[in-house]
Amino acid sequence: MPDHHDRLVALRRQLVQDGLDGFVVPLTDEHMSEYVGAYAQRLGWLTGFQGSAGTAVVLPEDAAIFTDGRYTLQVREQASADDWRFVDVPQASVAGWLADHAADGARIGYDPWLHTRAWLTEARAALAEKGAVLVPVDTNPVDAVWPDRPAPSDARLTVHGDQVAGANSAAKRAGIADWLAEKRADAVVLSALDSIAWALNVRGGDVDHTPVALAYAIVGSDGTTDLFVAPEKIDDAVRQHLGNAVRIHDGSAFAGALAGYAGKRVVADPERAVSAIFDALEAGGATVVPLRDPVVLQKALKNAAEVAGHRAASARDGAALTRFLRWVETECGKGGQTELSAAARLLAFRQDSGMLLDLSFPSISATGAHGAIPHYHVTEDSNAPILPGQLYLIDSGGQYADGTTDVTRVMPIGALAKEQSAEMRDRFTRVLKGHIAIATAVFPDGTTGGQIDAFARRPLWEAGLDFAHGTGHGIGSYLAVHEGPQRIAKPDYPGAAALEPLRAGMMLSNEPGYYKAGEYGIRIENLLLIEERVVAGGDPDRVMLGFETLTFAPIERDLIEPALLDPDELSWLDAYHASVIAVIGPLLQGDDAAWLARKCARIG
Structure with missing residues (x-):
């Protein structure tokens, strides 16, 4: 120790x-x-x-x-x-x-x-x-004073194919060049790792669960790019993919290269570029233009190929999760399972598809009191047995070449005591009501995540309850599981993400929760796509937006108190479960398919 x-x-x-x-x-x-x-x-x-x-x-x-x-x-x-x-x-x-x-x-x-x-x-x-x-x-x-500090990863870059990216790197860099012309700037420093991966259609293995490579890039006003990366990380396939318009330099040359922009207007993102980058540019005589990295918004607006890829990834991921939830219900009440063994079992189900490249983050496999820790990370030291009478929370996701997933479900383990069950069902149903309120929200184009965050909290507030995290985050396309600039969170959430206007094509999570310290946690999470909506009788000149749910897995019916749901909420739940059967039913067989049918039977 x-x-x-x-x-x-x-x-x-x-x-x-x-x-x-x-x-x-x-x-x-x-x-x-x-x-x-x-x-x-x-x-x-x-x-x-x-x-x-x-x-x-x-x-x-x-x-x-x-x-x-x-x-x-x-x-x-x-x-x-x-x-x-x-x-x-x-x-x-x-x-x-x-x-x-x-x-x-x-x-x-x-x-x-x-x-x-x-x-x-x-x-x-x-x-x-x-x-x-x-x-x-x-x-x-x-x-x-860190004697055995690990060295940075030496994993090689890989090519992210145009067919899943939906646009080639040349087109993306041309878009950045057009943006630079609008801003009357000569270059932009890309220091965020997912921005570099997206702009160049490459992926890496330098950060656990996030397929990015340690690098910097400077994109010029003509779209040509200087990429700073350890040379051993580039093979011939990546070099050929990048082409002559991307000049490759040793990563150690980046700081010195910033001194070569005397008299130039160079964009650096004040939120994503560190102070040392600003210092080096200014010391070299550049005029630093403090603007948000243009890739941030471009990356958030998913194209048709990225949306289609995510739907495919979500379907196979939902099937794996459903098989796991059945396993939890049938096996964990018998004893002998732990948070770590359950996480390993879910990983195995995901790997059965033959398409899983990584998890999108370390699975939050949390039973009992650990479920009350929203971002709990199970270790050998904290690993707890999964016992009857507990709630088990699993928040997890997969990295697939065509999409990144993130989903949370909660399951009761064995029989719950009557008093315990009544409170848990009340809290679970209030979280579900908040989840439905976000899923069914319709709002004008330009509405911020901070404006709709309260939709998810109202059912909890009415009972004197709340949760201490945001309601939703953006998600990447085989990239970071948490991606900006959009977010659904209270308006005073640190940074400006809660004030970012929501736009069609953005993806967000929908994950309200409730946590009783020392006892249990509840969170229901699906991913959503923002799409345009036509509202009958509405102002024809006003663009309205709504959400399409992208995640499909059953929501635990034994924790739902139907009397707390109004008719519209019951209709949404039944329609959602019908969609679950339609999307992932064909991917399941035998006992798994039969279990899914029972879990998705009509409640209303």
Whole structure:
């Protein structure tokens, strides 16, 4: 077992050697990625916290971990309260906490390859009140005390075929060039890994469960592109695919190349490009234009091939999940199964298709109290037996060449006690009502995710309940399972994603939930496609939008309280289950097909 206390002590010693009075450790990489390679898991190595979002601050006599509502319980289980304060965001901020706890005149270190300029501006302003300053480091002090830090992945790039991409790379780069002309800019830096993968129609294996490669790209106003990547990651097939218009350079040359744009207008995304990129461009004499990476929106608007691919991927994934849910119902109540064994069984069902390339994220296989941790990550240490009387939550997804999936279902294990069942059925049905409210929403073009988030929460609010995460996130096309810029979340969700206008062609998850700490968790998640809708009698000049449900797997009928559903909600549920049978029924046989028919029988 690693001693995380000793690691904290070692880091503090290193800070003294470096002349620093503190250091900020975010969970990200040089590309501001959500999921990162093992080499960049500094927060987990230092603290023991295994969530996918968070930041630590280390001071000489104090230290804190900052996490959002998804990880409130998890961080307290995995990191020691003897070493760390636990701070909830967005109620508090790293900058504000530093201003309150750093010593007067303190020198707080940061890695300029791991922070945005916006964060630096906020933190500098907060520290200035105490005469404290932020100090950029050339070498990350965590790396200096991490003796067995993994090397970055050396996985090779692969070609993502035009038939599944729906457009070739030349056309995509031409679109970026047109955008640059509109903005009167000479080039754009693509630092987000999924933007590079999408623009060049390549995929990689450098981040677990996200098929991207560690690289940078600079696209010029004529569409030609400089790709910075470790040369051993490029084979002849990829080189031929990229063509002469994409110049390949060693990844180590990227920082120096930024100095070659003197007198040019270069776009860098203030949300996705780190401070070091802005610094290098400005030092080289470029005028930095702080605009969102143009690929972000282009990538979010799925084309016909991507939508068709996702439908195919969802069907095979739904069939695998349905086989798994039947297995849970028939086997887990007998005893002998655990969170890890169940996750392994679902993986095997997905692999049976012969088309699974990876999971889209580590499966959240959570029974009982672990289900109340929204982003629970089962490990050998936390692995719990699945026992009768519990609710079992499985949130999982697959990576297929034609699509990325993400779905959550909840199953009761064996018989539930009467009192327990009544509460669980009430909560489950309220979550279902919120899910249906989003699935059936109709709204004007340009509506934001923040405007419709309350639809999912109202049935819970009416009972004095809520959930502490967003209702929906975007999803990639054989790319990141969490993709921007769109999101369904409360308007004050960190960043601007909840304020992004929703547009036809975007995909989103629909995943309201309820979590009773120490007892159980409930979440129902499907993926949705935004499409145009015609509303009878509506304003003919107003474009209206709605959702098409893309995910097909039964919603557990034994947890539904029909009396809480109104006639329209019952009709939606029956119609949804009829669609489940139509879409995945042909992919199932024997007992699996019969079980699905029973689970999808009419309730209304």
